[in-house]
Structures are given as C-alpha cells and as structure tokens.
Amino acid sequence: EDQVTQSPEALRLQEGESSSLNCSYTVSGLRGLFWYRQDPGKGPEFLFTLYSAGEEKEKERLKATLTKKESFLHITAPKPEDSATYLCAVTSAGSARQLTFGSGTQLTVLP
Amino acid sequence: DTAVSQTPKYLVTQMGNDKSIKCEQNLGHDTMYWYKQDSKKFLKIMFSYNNKELIINETVPNRFSPKSPDKAHLNLHINSLELGDSAVYFCASSQGGGFYGYTFGSGTRLTVV
DSSP states (O other): EEEEEEEEEEEEETTTOEEEEEEEESSSSSEEEEEEOTTTTTTTTTEEESTTTEEEETTTTTTEEESEEEEEEOOOOOOOGOOEEEEEEEETTEEEEEEEEEOOOEEEEEE | OOSEEEEOSEEEEEEOOOOOEEEEEOOOOEEEEEEOOOTOOOOEEEEETOOOOOEEEESOOOOEEEEEEEETTTEEESSSSGGGGGGEEEEESSSSSSTTEEEEEEOHHHEEE
C-alpha cells in the first residue's frame, strides 16, 4: 500500500523567509509524484508532477525536487498570497489510476 | 468556464436521509473520481470511473453509490446518511491515468445533523 507523509504539519514564515516542505513516500513502482495547492473552501489546484529521481520543476517562487524517497517543495521569498495548504500525492504501478495523498502542510506567510 | 463543477456546494441534512451530489466536467477527460476529505484535510479516493465504467471502488459503505450517465458526468448518491459521513466530497477528472494531473472541483461540504 502506498504511503505519503508530509512535514511539517504547519509552517509560519515571514514574508521573504525561504523554506522547504517535505514529502516522504513509500510506493511500489513510483509512476508520478504530484504537488497541489489548496486554498480554504476550494479544491486542490495542480502545481507539478515529477516522474523520476533527480527531476526538478519550477513555477514562480516554487521549486519541486524529487529523490527516490522524498520530494521537497522549496519556497523562495514567499509572499502572503502563497499561504495555503500544500498537498503531496503519488501514483504507482500498483495504483495507477488513483492518487494517494499526504495530509498536507498548512503554510502561513505573514506580511 | 468552470472545468469541474459540483452541486451543491453546501448540504446540511438529517441522519437517515438520502442525498445526491452532482459533478460535471467540460475538459473532455475520460476518467472521473470521487474523493472524500475528512476534518484533518486527508483526501482519500472513493470511486473512479473511466469512460462510464467503474474501475476503482475503495472500501466505502454500500450506502454510497456512484453513477456515471456519460463520461462528462459522475454523480454520488448516499443512502441513510450517518453523522460520520460529514466531510467535504471532491469530484475530479483526468485524462487517462492522470499522469499530467487531476482537475478538482470546488467540493461539496456535507453536514449530517
């Protein structure tokens, strides 16, 4: 069974204070690792998919990286509008048509 | 245009009632899903349909019954609602196995009183 663990559960940053969120996973045959952003009262919004160790993707102040055991979401010089819950999910050879989610990291960026 | 739309957004109902949630996607995707998000924000898959065919049916009570009249629609009917069914239910869609990401609806907050 696929497992995804995210840390920390919550993170408070000052505006401009860079940091990283962690997603550790245990799967049988990773097919893809996904990062989503979820704002209160809304559905998850797709950010990135990473497919193999060593891969990196960037979008504005966000950069996602992947190793064989974990993924990091680096946030550089965050702004208050980056405040949200960030969700990590995986799909694997054993569960190719479903996402297994972690419980998320709630990020608050203070002005 | 909303890509994945769910109705209603809020649903408050009494224990024992039967209710339905509707979902429609206009992305041309061939796979649709129902996910449940509990109070701790943990998202867990319930069902998946590919071209109107049920392909994933996780361990959920048989009081929950999905129906897909066509590949753009996936509805969720819940019989004999219980307090523990209170949660946010999300519909999502993807093309194929979703390797390029899923598109989620905005959710239906179900409260059973």
